[in-house]
Amino acid sequence: MRQHIGYVSVLVRDYDEAIAYFIERLGFGLVEDTNxxxxxxxxxxxxPGSVETRILLAKAATPNQTQHIGNQTGGRVFLFLHTDDFWRDYEAYRSKGVLFREEPRVEPYGTVAVFVDLYGNRWDLLQLTR
Structure with missing residues (x-):
């Protein structure tokens, strides 16, 4: 049996605002935008380079969903963005105004730093040690 995670849903306030952030600040690509x-x-x-997993930008449609924008995991890191060059991406993101919540650190598993997206969701930028 072969399985994989297809999509992870991220609650957003506005589709276009979220698309602009992820494309302009993080360099993501728009895979699909269907009305x-x-x-x-x-x-x-x-x-870039992601083959199977995608992020579904889901516009909050109820007051309950709206109150969870940016806090889908109760303040824990929500998503782990793997990179093949931590310092390249760290410096590029910083230059584009991405807010890092801590200084980069080297752990036994790799080099990592936590950043937040435009809604406050916490992400790890992570280059794994091979």
Whole structure:
């Protein structure tokens, strides 16, 4: 049996605002943007080189969903963005205004630093030690 995670849903305030952030600041690509009617869209983005897993940008549609934007995991790191060159991406993100919550550190598993996206979701930028 072969399985993989296809999509991870991230709650957003506005589709276009989120698309702009992920493309302009993080260098992600827009995989799909399909209008589903009634203000709903199917928006998939992915970091460069990602083959299977995509992020589904899901516009909050209820007050309960809205209150969870930026805090889908109760303040823990939500997503782990693997890179083949930590320092290249760290410096590029900083130059584009991405907010890092800590200084980079070397751990037994790799080089890592936590950043937040435009909504406050916590991400690890991570280059694994091979």
């Amino acid at each position: 589903l009617g009634n203000g709903k869209r199917w928006v998939l983005i992915a970091p």
